[in-house]
Amino acid sequence: MDKNAESGNRVAVLNRSEKRTDQWTLLLIAVGEKRDRAAFAQLFKHFAPLLKSFAQASRHEGWFPGLSEDLVQEVMIKVWQKAAGFNPEKASATTWIYTVARNCRIDMLRRKSNTQHLPLENEDFWHEADEETPVSLLRQRRSEDKLQNSLSQLPREQNEILRKVYLEGKSHAEASTELGLPLGTVKSRVRLALQKMQILVSPEYQDELHHE
Amino acid sequence: MSKQLTQHPDHAMLVEFSAGTLAPALAICVSAHLHFCEKCRAELMSLNQIGSQLMTQAEPTEVDDSLLDAVMEKIDQAETMPSKAVEQETLSDFPFAVNQLLNNPQHKPFWKRLSGSVDIARFQTGQSDFEVALHRICAGGKTPKHDHQGLEYTVVLKGSFSDEKAVYNEGDFLVREPGDIHQPMGAQNGECICLSALAAPIKLTNPFGFLMKPLLRINPM
Numbered sequence A: 001m002d003k004n005a006e007s008g009n010r011v012a013v014l015n016r017s018e019k020r021t022d023q024w025t026l027l028l029i030a031v032g033e034k035r036d037r038a039a040f041a042q043l044f045k046h047f048a049p050l051l052k053s054f055a056q057a058s059r060h061e062g063w064f065p066g067l068s069e070d071l072v073q074e075v076m077i078k079v080w081q082k083a084a085g086f087n088p089e090k091a092s093a094t095t096w097i098y099t100v101a102r103n104c105r106i107d108m109l110r111r112k113s114n115t116q117h118l119p120l121e122n123e124d125f126w127h128e129a130d131e132e133t134p135v136s137l138l139r140q141r142r143s144e145d146k147l148q149n150s151l152s153q154l155p156r157e158q159n160e161i162l163r164k165v166y167l168e169g170k171s172h173a174e175a176s177t178e179l180g181l182p183l184g185t186v187k188s189r190v191r192l193a194l195q196k197m198q199i200l201v202s203p204e205y206q207d208e209l210h211h212e
Numbered sequence B: 001m002s003k004q005l006t007q008h009p010d011h012a013m014l015v016e017f018s019a020g021t022l023a024p025a026l027a028i029c030v031s032a033h034l035h036f037c038e039k040c041r042a043e044l045m046s047l048n049q050i051g052s053q054l055m056t057q058a059e060p061t062e063v064d065d066s067l068l069d070a071v072m073e074k075i076d077q078a079e080t081m082p083s084k085a086v087e088q089e090t091l092s093d094f095p096f097a098v099n100q101l102l103n104n105p106q107h108k109p110f111w112k113r114l115s116g117s118v119d120i121a122r123f124q125t126g127q128s129d130f131e132v133a134l135h136r137i138c139a140g141g142k143t144p145k146h147d148h149q150g151l152e153y154t155v156v157l158k159g160s161f162s163d164e165k166a167v168y169n170e171g172d173f174l175v176r177e178p179g180d181i182h183q184p185m186g187a188q189n190g191e192c193i194c195l196s197a198l199a200a201p202i203k204l205t206n207p208f209g210f211l212m213k214p215l216l217r218i219n220p221m
Helices: A003-016 A023-034 A037-057 A065-085 A093-112 A135-139 A144-152 A156-168 A172-179 A183-197 A203-211 B011-019 B024-036 B038-057 B066-080 B096-102 B209-216
Strands: B112-115 B118-122 B131-137 B146-148 B152-158 B173-176 B192-198 B202-204
Touching (some): A023 A093, A037 A065, A037 A093, A037 A156, A037 B038, A065 A093, A065 B066, A093 B038, A156 A172, A156 A183, A156 B038, B024 B038, B024 B152, B024 B173
Antiparallel strands (some): B112 B118, B152 B192
16 A cells, blocks of 8 residues: 555545644644655644743743744654654644643753753653543543633632643642632632533443443 | 552643653652553543644744744754764563653663661752652661651652552652651562652651661751
């Protein structure tokens, strides 16, 4: 089977099972399978400005604005190099690129700080997450559209904490100090947000999994 | 994994793991748990979507066109270099991060006797908040009764052990609060290996426990 037919098939399969067919995902597949430079340039055009904002949102100790473009470069180089390992059944291109950016941002910080003897990169922690996950579990996941929708409907104080944690890179404890709230309150706001977005694996489903 | 895991990291930990804000010692433990737990793996995929959505909702910041050229140049340079990716041999069916720590060329961990039935191998993790180590309890071995001055996180990697409360199997993720007194016991049918991250010195409550104090000294590396 030639390369084009193969990727055509893959897209067809994706369409059939209503998996991810957004344009970024298709472009990332093209980069992974055909080393398609034009597709990569389109991804760059869309994601580089978002990655730069993500870099600038960091409030990690030791982070400074000058690192932002370094991060954009590092992430996009990784995107090119690792695109072949992208699995659209597990994540959209956007989520996959977010995870690359998150890992790069942490590793850059760890490299800068001098306490560095951790023989692990952040992506090493995620190695297990790439193992086989039952399709039935993946299907339980919410679509990105639904998630985006429910995220925007969260009460302001829940949204604020998620932004602090994911964008600024604050731990729950740091967020609680900053907001002047007890740690328990921060944790319960996060839990409420997760419940509202329905992204926790439900207890009934866990039983089902057990019997599979 | 045929047995259902009963002990998982709480949602706050999974969120911090997904956002990358979890302390490295604890990230090692969560990562080890994921090796065994489909449910938490699936939950993390959803949690990553939160980060991804928040990232894309933000106002984009202008990037100079020359940056793409710089990136392409670096990509081309990297591709002319010989690939140095060497598939690392997995020595056991331990979680990936644990294998990496076991094979750390800068600090090869070694097993050390802790008591009659417990051995310890300490990892170098470049932080001083937690001591990260493997504990090996021989079949039917009793550990000294101890309580904790700090939090202790434990993931069962091989075999099983029990304490006054329950039996813990491969993959189970336990948290012990300061003040919890317990006496883990290895299962009769084989040795048990656990990964642990310990936040502060533990205090022996056994009257003869003081004999072991120097060995139980917390020793983050």
